[in-house]
Amino acid sequence: MNTHISPAIIMRIKEFGESDLLVTFFxxxxxxxxxxxxxxxxxxxxxxxxxxxxxxxxxxxxLKRKGDLHFLHSCKLINxxxxxRSDFSSLSLASYMIELTExxxxxxxxxxxxxxxxxxxFLTLNEGGRTDTLRILFEARAMALGGYKIxxxxxxxxxxxxxxxxxxxxxxxxxxxACMKCEQESKISPGLGPDTVKALRIIQSTPWSKVEDxxxxxxxxxxxxPVFKLHMEYRIDRRLKTAKYLE
Amino acid sequence: MGIxxxxxxxxxxxxxxxxxxxxxSATRVALYVLRSNRELAEGLxxxxxxxxxxxxxxxxxxxxxxxDPCSICCNENRSNGTxxxxxxxxxxxxxxxxxxxxxxxxxxxxxxxxxDGIGPEDLKIGExxxxxxxxxxxxxxxxTNPTTEGxxxxxxxxxxxxxxxxxxxxxRIALGVPMGGDLKYMDRMTLEHALxxxxxxxx
Numbered sequence: 001m002n003t004h005i006s007p008a009i010i011m012r013i014k015e016f017g018e019s020d021l022l023v024t025f026f027x028x029x030x031x032x033x034x035x036x037x038x039x040x041x042x043x044x045x046x047x048x049x050x051x052x053x054x055x056x057x058x059x060x061x062x063l064k065r066k067g068d069l070h071f072l073h074s075c076k077l078i079n080x081x082x083x084x085r086s087d088f089s090s091l092s093l094a095s096y097m098i099e100l101t102e103x104x105x106x107x108x109x110x111x112x113x114x115x116x117x118x119x120x121x122f123l124t125l126n127e128g129g130r131t132d133t134l135r136i137l138f139e140a141r142a143m144a145l146g147g148y149k150i151x152x153x154x155x156x157x158x159x160x161x162x163x164x165x166x167x168x169x170x171x172x173x174x175x176x177x178a179c180m181k182c183e184q185e186s187k188i189s190p191g192l193g194p195d196t197v198k199a200l201r202i203i204q205s206t207p208w209s210k211v212e213d214x215x216x217x218x219x220x221x222x223x224x225x226p227v228f229k230l231h232m233e234y235r236i237d238r239r240l241k242t243a244k245y246l247e
Numbered sequence: 248m249g250i251x252x253x254x255x256x257x258x259x260x261x262x263x264x265x266x267x268x269x270x271x272s273a274t275r276v277a278l279y280v281l282r283s284n285r286e287l288a289e290g291l292x293x294x295x296x297x298x299x300x301x302x303x304x305x306x307x308x309x310x311x312x313x314x315d316p317c318s319i320c321c322n323e324n325r326s327n328g329t330x331x332x333x334x335x336x337x338x339x340x341x342x343x344x345x346x347x348x349x350x351x352x353x354x355x356x357x358x359x360x361x362x363d364g365i366g367p368e369d370l371k372i373g374e375x376x377x378x379x380x381x382x383x384x385x386x387x388x389x390x391t392n393p394t395t396e397g398x399x400x401x402x403x404x405x406x407x408x409x410x411x412x413x414x415x416x417x418x419r420i421a422l423g424v425p426m427g428g429d430l431k432y433m434d435r436m437t438l439e440h441a442l443x444x445x446x447x448x449x450x
Contacts, residue, residue: 012362017267044425049434053362053395077434085398087406088359088367095361242361 007078008059009118011098013051015041021051023072025059028115032107035061035070050077054084054094054122068107083126092245093131097121097138099242104146113207114145120208133216135246137203139228144204148235150175152201157182164194172230190226200224255281309354309371311336319352326350328385332375332404334358334392342390353378358396359403367403379412386416393422
């Protein structure tokens, strides 16, 4: 038997036929997968109340030899994250996190750290964490895990290593920083203060559990926001459709 | 070119466009229509055209109806002052079939779902707010499904409704163990809801 039991976060659910559900879920062992839950809409035992959006479940599924669709046997609810459904801003941010994960991690691309990031982000959001801070922490870490980390080590113009002296500007075309001698601040090259660069370094490379305690000031948030907006639009080549609900 | 005559091929193709009907089912239905008498085909075709021409949204509650306003909004025997908010016409029909609610309805036509690109402006929320004063509403029952999106929509409505009309009674349908359910298979959240909304039992 090719059956696996794994913690999974439910990313999308779609009605499939008369009583089945088409489920997209994210696992730590196999990344994002798609599966069919036979009788999932009516089941009171195998899938009772656990195939719901954003829920963390223990999912038993069978790997398919051909095609993308797996067969879901049963699941058990671990955490429904009730805080995510308590208001529209939490629902929107959770949806945004899911959409970004889908873009950065196509079907079957495995990353345990991304699973942990998504899980911990949902846990923090569930507990009522500040949505603007959470969004930045998630974007920075997810982009880094997806291979789009902003290089904050040296100036892209003169090559001088950056050790926290003065402001820098972000260059979206290269995903790097440049010192003020080489570049000017503008709308497409927003500036970052030394403390912001330091904080960004930490959140890009530190797992979530340690980052959530490190405070980002309002000033840092206002500096990082436009940087990630430009960085993500340039790297992903589109604007996330859930982003408009966060504004 | 297919194995069936062109007109039959076209009918199969049209049937297979319907949800839940694949190529095989579409062929079976098409062959059945072909074998049946003319009356069935005419009745089916007539109903399809009629439904598209006549069915529209009720201008008050936004359910599907032949006549505007719908029979529920026109019914003077139903109690005014209470609106039950549902996701879609299917949910309204289920509540009507239960016969346990005698007030008015409001159909949202969906739930908030950022992943599917559905925001507050895509639902009939503004129309609900307009009804509050116009109809002298005293209670709003939120009967969206207890899914993540349904719950978020209910929370969103609670905030909007309470801001719009002070003193308005806002209630949520009870959540918990369903009839015929088994506690062994219930999840933590359902049991929490069931226990927190327990009701006193009198002999």
